[in-house]
Amino acid sequence: MTRRESYLDWxxxxxxxxxxxxxxxxxxxxxxxxxxxxxxGRAARQMVERAREAVxxxxxxxxxxxxxxxxxxxxxxxxxxxxxxxxxxxxAVEHNSVLQAVPSAERIAVDANGIVDLARLDRQLAADTRxxxxxxxLANNETGIIEPAGEIATIAHRHGxxxxxxxxxxxxxxxxxxxxxxxxxxxxxxxxxGGPPGIGALIxxxxxxxxxxxxxxxxxxxxxxGSENLPxxxxxxxxxxxxxxGMADYDRVWQLRDKLEAAVAETAPEAVVIGAHVPRLPNTTxxxxxxxxxxTQVIALDLDGVMVSAGAACSSGKVGPSHVLAAMGAPPExxxxxxxxxxxxxxxxxEIEHFLAAWTALYRRLYxxxxxxxxx
Amino acid sequence: xxxxxxVMAQRPNALPIYLDNQSSTPxxxxxxxxxxxxxxxxFGNPHSESHVYGRNAMAAxxxxxxxxxxxxxxxxxxxxxTSGATESNNLALKGAxxxxxxxxxxxxxxxxxLITLTTEHKxxxxxxxxxxxxxxxxxxxxxxxxxxxxxxxxxxxITERTLFVSVMAAHNEIGVIQPLAEIGAxxxxxxxxxxTDAAQAFGKIALDVEAMRIDxxxxxxxxxxxPKGVGALYIRRRPRVRxxxxxxxxxxxxxxxxGTLxxxxxxxxxxxxxxxxxxxxxxxxxxxGLRDRLYxxxxxxxxxxxxxxxAEHRLxxxxxxxxxGLTAPALIEACPMIAMSTGSACxxxxxEPSYVLRALGLSEARANASIRLGLGRFTTAAEVDxxxxxxxxxxxxxxxxxxxxxxxxxxxxx
Numbered sequence: 001m002t003r004r005e006s007y008l009d010w011x012x013x014x015x016x017x018x019x020x021x022x023x024x025x026x027x028x029x030x031x032x033x034x035x036x037x038x039x040x041g042r043a044a045r046q047m048v049e050r051a052r053e054a055v056x057x058x059x060x061x062x063x064x065x066x067x068x069x070x071x072x073x074x075x076x077x078x079x080x081x082x083x084x085x086x087x088x089x090x091x092a093v094e095h096n097s098v099l100q101a102v103p104s105a106e107r108i109a110v111d112a113n114g115i116v117d118l119a120r121l122d123r124q125l126a127a128d129t130r131x132x133x134x135x136x137x138l139a140n141n142e143t144g145i146i147e148p149a150g151e152i153a154t155i156a157h158r159h160g161x162x163x164x165x166x167x168x169x170x171x172x173x174x175x176x177x178x179x180x181x182x183x184x185x186x187x188x189x190x191x192x193x194g195g196p197p198g199i200g201a202l203i204x205x206x207x208x209x210x211x212x213x214x215x216x217x218x219x220x221x222x223x224x225x226g227s228e229n230l231p232x233x234x235x236x237x238x239x240x241x242x243x244x245x246g247m248a249d250y251d252r253v254w255q256l257r258d259k260l261e262a263a264v265a266e267t268a269p270e271a272v273v274i275g276a277h278v279p280r281l282p283n284t285t286x287x288x289x290x291x292x293x294x295x296t297q298v299i300a301l302d303l304d305g306v307m308v309s310a311g312a313a314c315s316s317g318k319v320g321p322s323h324v325l326a327a328m329g330a331p332p333e334x335x336x337x338x339x340x341x342x343x344x345x346x347x348x349x350x351e352i353e354h355f356l357a358a359w360t361a362l363y364r365r366l367y368x369x370x371x372x373x374x375x376x
Numbered sequence: 377x378x379x380x381x382x383v384m385a386q387r388p389n390a391l392p393i394y395l396d397n398q399s400s401t402p403x404x405x406x407x408x409x410x411x412x413x414x415x416x417x418x419f420g421n422p423h424s425e426s427h428v429y430g431r432n433a434m435a436a437x438x439x440x441x442x443x444x445x446x447x448x449x450x451x452x453x454x455x456x457x458t459s460g461a462t463e464s465n466n467l468a469l470k471g472a473x474x475x476x477x478x479x480x481x482x483x484x485x486x487x488x489x490l491i492t493l494t495t496e497h498k499x500x501x502x503x504x505x506x507x508x509x510x511x512x513x514x515x516x517x518x519x520x521x522x523x524x525x526x527x528x529x530x531x532x533x534i535t536e537r538t539l540f541v542s543v544m545a546a547h548n549e550i551g552v553i554q555p556l557a558e559i560g561a562x563x564x565x566x567x568x569x570x571x572t573d574a575a576q577a578f579g580k581i582a583l584d585v586e587a588m589r590i591d592x593x594x595x596x597x598x599x600x601x602x603p604k605g606v607g608a609l610y611i612r613r614r615p616r617v618r619x620x621x622x623x624x625x626x627x628x629x630x631x632x633x634x635g636t637l638x639x640x641x642x643x644x645x646x647x648x649x650x651x652x653x654x655x656x657x658x659x660x661x662x663x664x665g666l667r668d669r670l671y672x673x674x675x676x677x678x679x680x681x682x683x684x685x686x687a688e689h690r691l692x693x694x695x696x697x698x699x700x701g702l703t704a705p706a707l708i709e710a711c712p713m714i715a716m717s718t719g720s721a722c723x724x725x726x727x728e729p730s731y732v733l734r735a736l737g738l739s740e741a742r743a744n745a746s747i748r749l750g751l752g753r754f755t756t757a758a759e760v761d762x763x764x765x766x767x768x769x770x771x772x773x774x775x776x777x778x779x780x781x782x783x784x785x786x787x788x789x790x
Contacts, residue, residue, distance in 0.1 A: 007429060013421035013636065021415060028411075028603070031394060031402035037708065038715040039392060041399070070459030070605065073625045073635035097625030097634060191636065196415060198459065198605045198638025213622065215506060216462040216499025225499055226462030227400060227598060229605025232638075298426040307427035 005305045006351035010344035011141050011169060011284060012309055016235070017194035023238035024196055027231035034228045035219060048228055051237035055201055058240040059167065059186060060177040065204040067223045068233055072168040072189030073097035074213075075202040076135075078224065079164040079185040080105070082210040085133035089124060089161075091116050091147070092327035098135055098166055099323075108136065113278045114145040114328045116152060125159035132161035138181075139170035142311045142324045142340055144284025145275040146170070153182035162208055168192055168200075172243035173250055173281050184208040188240075190232065194345075195239030199232030249345040254282035256352050257343055261285055263356050268363050274325065274338060283343040286325075287359075290333040292366045297339050297359075300366070304358035308341045392715045393759045397599075397752035398548050398576060398694060399717060403644075404601035404753065410647040411603065414640035422637050423628060433639040440646025447649045448574075448593060449584040450610050456629045457642050460607040461575035462499040463622070464594035467609055467633070468571045469503040469542060471619030472592065473512055476539050478620060487539035489513045493525055494735045496544055500573055504542070513537070521737050522686035523552035531562055540569035540591070545577035549719040549732045549748055550685030551694025553581060560589030569617060575599055575607075579652030580691055581660070585610060591617045597641065601753055602648030606641035609633075659753065663693040666751050670760045671695055677768035684733060684746055693751040698738070702774040704747045710770040714763055717748050 007015075016024075027047065032040030034048045049063070056063040069075050072095075080088055080101040088105040090098050093114055099105075106124065109117045116136055125132060134156040139146045149165050156163040164185040167176050172193030178186050184206050191197040204210060204223075216225030264271050264287065274286035289297060294310035301308055311322045321335035341355065394402070414436060420429025422437050438452065445452040458464045473490065480486035492504050494516045504514045515533050519525055525543060534541070541563050546553045556572060563570040571592035574583060578593070579600035585593060593610035597603050611617050611632070625634030674681055674697070684696040696719075699707065704718045719730040729743035738746070751760070 005428075007420075007427075009421070009424055009427065009429070012424045012430070013419060015419045016415050024415065028403050028408055031400055032715075033396070033400040036396055036399050036715070036717055037705075038396060038717065039712065040394065040396070040715045041717075070463070071635045071638075074459070074623055076625070077623050095625070096627070097623075100624035100634065189636075191421075191638075196638065196640065197421075197636055198641045214463050214466045214499075215502035216465070216497065218498070225466075225502070226460045227596075227604060229459070229603075229641075231603065232605045232641075295426075302427045307424075307429060309424055309426050 004354060005307070006354040007307050008341050008343060008347070008351065008355055009307050009309050010347075011192070011340060011342035013191050013197065014194050014344050015346070016196060017239050017242045019242040020195050020235040020239040024231045024235040027234035032230075034230065035217065044228075044230055047230060048233055051233045054237035055188065055240045056203065058171060058176070058244050059188070059203065060179055061186070061203045061205055067202045067204065067210070067220045068228060068236075069200050069202055069224055070198060070229070071200040072166070072187055072192070075168075075187035075189070075200045076166055077101045078202045078210065078213050079187060080133065080135060081213055082223075083133045083162055083164070083185070083208060084211050085162060086130045087128060087132035089121070089132060089134045091136045093140055093324045094135065094137055095141055095166060095168070098137070108134070110327050112329050114140060114143055114275055114324070115278060116147055118148065118151055118155060121152065122155050125155065125161060132156075132159065133164060134161050135164040135166065137166040137169070138176065139167075139174070139281045140324060141169045142322060143275045143286040144169070144281035144342075146174070146279040146281065149181045149183065157182065169281065172240070173283055175247060178203060178205045190236035190239055193239050193243045196232050196235040199229050199236045201236070246345060250282045253343050253345065253347060256347060256349060257283060257285055260341065260352050260355065264359065267360050268367065270367065270369070271363070272334065274328075274330075285341045286338050287341055288334045288338040289363060289367060290337050291368065292337050292362075294337055294339050296366065297337075297362060300362040301339075301355070301358050304361070306355050306358045308339050308355075310339055392713045393763055395714055395716045395749045395751060395755070395763060397750035397755075398551075398748060399750070400598050400604065401601045401752050402754060403603060404648065404651060406651060407602055407644050407647045411640040411644040414643050418639065422639050423626065437637055437639055437642045440642045443646035443650040443653075444595065444608050447579065447583070447653045448610060449586050451613060454610050454613050456609045456611060456632045457637055457645070458607045458609055458633055459605055461573065461594045461596035461599075464607050464609040465497070465499045465573050466503050467619065467622050468592040468594060469500065469507065470622060471632075472540055472569060472571070472617065473507050474620040475618045479618070485537070487537050489515070489535060489537040490540055490542065491515045491517060491530065491533050491538060492542040493517050493519055493544070495519050495523065495547065495732045496542065497548055497573055497575070500542055500544070519735060523547060523550050523684075523736055524686055524689060525554055525559070527555065527558055527562060530559065531566075534562075534566045534568055538566070538568045540571055542571040542573070545572045545574040545583065545593075546581065546691050547685065547732070548576050549730060550696045550736070551576075551691040552685040553577065553689045553691065555689070556583075556588045556590065564589045576691065579649060579656065580693070582656070585612065597645040597648060600648045600652050603641045603644040606638060606645045608645065660692040663751055663755075666755060666757060666760050667693055667695060669757065670749065670751070670764060671697075673761070673764040674767060677764060678771050682742070684736060684738065693755075695749040696733075696746060697749065698742045698746045699771050700742060700745050701778055702771065703744050706774055707747060707767075707770055710774055711766050714766055718746065719748055
């Protein structure tokens, strides 16, 4: 019997959609640099421009505003560093690729539910009149909590600031409309929505000007140099189209996720679902078992063939306390004891059952009433 | 054009012959085969160390890193994956300069001077220009008429303030190979770092970071029959070369390049490097033979063909030729069955004559009459013969037209 494996780490990366695989295969089969004048080059250029339209359509943007980059991290850097704004404000729960882009950026506080404190943002912006950029993600990668991006944009614009929205986790999971949000810049990543890794986009809406971060041959209308990643771009476009068409899949995902949370609550009243009472992505559960380290939980689940993560999948594999949960004012037993379970369009009820069986076993084995209080 | 060549008969789909391999190369099917599983069953995020999907992906990336390192005699830990050579060049130049400015040597002043060549790729020149605007001093050294840098000139340009020299290993437009070992020895003796943009050279000619004393080397995937969207930067560990990252975040690639690594692309670059390592010697001989056949037959059939760039120190598969009496865009238009270009793909859409050819001292007219021909792994002798037929017929027809136009006193287009 083969070992059962359940992949519940979709916020780290999603499997490639078949539509994207076909588009990549077709693009890999052809050669040509989109900047070359000859017909192979022109065919490649046409493919890039069609892809630009498909990616733009996912968030209702103008194709001219799409700048293809190497991924979400680069998109966030380009937004923050390329905006040319003297003052940068970022929420305390942003992804590291935003926090690290401008280490001196001012932090915008969030409340206990992880939602940006709008009144404080308003006061912060009023206190300093230098041209500013506000960067707040649409949905958080660790908790799935959805920020009131439209209201943030309105406040930012009232003070003459640009608004950048990292929609890497939200796009493809919930409808995103750049115009409805009022965002000036939006970051997207292909591999989070069923496209290939190594490609993403920064989408420029409105009049935001961009200073390039990577200079050279003047590709992407001077906003991002380097020969275009043609198969990546084609795969991204196909995935974006499929994601837009498959948005209804998330109704089913939502039901599975809610079933998971209900079952956990029944088994373990001590477990905490982060952001349970605010708008969240339909696929994400940040689940805390106070006093049991996230690393221990993740390893125990992995031994049972259930793949989840302890927050963001980044460099070192080291599991430290989550900066996202700390910013929400969570106590140490929560910031170090939370795992992320994230579902996707092929997740099955059997996989949720698999998770629940493994998690229940670890809960019975490892959870000690009162241990959390002692640890704290 | 002469009667339908046998090559034409073999090309029912009417695809042109691809002689633009400097711009991009087709993916080798063996590379594709290696990549495919990492698009599908091994799709995990390589940085998800908590489960086997992630660990399998990272293991494949580390194998690829070793394959890239081996081709240039480096340690795998000295290879950082990037989105391509443009990013690698930006990271090398800006990263080294910014680190030096942020960490001045105790007691001394920060090194704030860079040397590069006027014929470098746009992404090196643009990065240097950015640093210039930030207050760094940049010397843009001219090259000799053969495209090579004069070592005594380079030696004279190095000062106590010089941080690094950036010289392209092999040229994208004219194919000339710079004397890297000599440049490396000179830089090492003077305590200056050497960066080389090896996008065109990596996998085509032997490169050895130890023997050549190279400190930083930019590498591209899609120039060596690997995938687009991936490249690498070699960063010497001993003595250690320090850079500030361009892209920060999750801290991947030892903090030098954040962002989720694209597993299939890294695997493809690794496989492409391994294939190049195994086949480079024989392939170079084969390509040199084809190139000499192309050049020799053109010389015989077309009067007044001039080779741009040094004839000897040149990539095996690269030619840059002037056909005085016509313009390159007209020739490209007249030969739709050959995919070729006037120079760098990045700038080939513009009508300005190549700054590289002008730097060799070519007149504007001759620079405008120059095309770049690049053969590759999948180029055949039959294709070369077809190209000779098509080019020689088109050149003589265009030259005749040009003469008629001149005789009538109509200004020529250009």
